[in-house]
Amino acid sequence: MFSDDPADWIEYEKKQxxxxxxxxxxxxxxxxxxxxxxxPDDEWAQxxxxQLTGVRATLAQLAK
Known part of the structure; x- marks a missing residue:
């Protein structure tokens, strides 16, 4: 159960x-x-x- 403090919500979200x-x-x-x-020439893996490198960068920013 979450507290009423939005700071607690944000901290939980960052941990997730x-x-x-x-x-x-x-x-x-x-x-x-x-x-x-x-x-190295596998088009799908490239x-x-x-795509995932971009997602990783976004998640890293959001988790700060």
């Missing part, structure tokens, strides 16, 4: 965003980076890394 950011970062570094290392 940091969790998502961590999972996304692990996806990029643990899955997409090795994929691209083995097959698109995925480009």
């Amino acid at each position: 965003l940091r969790t998502v950011l961590g999972r996304l970062t692990r996806m990029i570094t643990g899955t997409l980076d090795p994929h691209l290392a083995r097959n 698109l995925a890394i480009a």
Whole structure:
């Protein structure tokens, strides 16, 4: 149950965003980076890394 203080809500939301950011970062570094290392010309992996890198940057800003 949330308190009535909006600062508590914001802190909770930021923690959730940091969790998502961590999972996304692990996806990029643990899955997409090795994929691209083995097959750098893979068009799908290049698109995925480009899109997810932008999402990661946005989440990092929101989680501050």
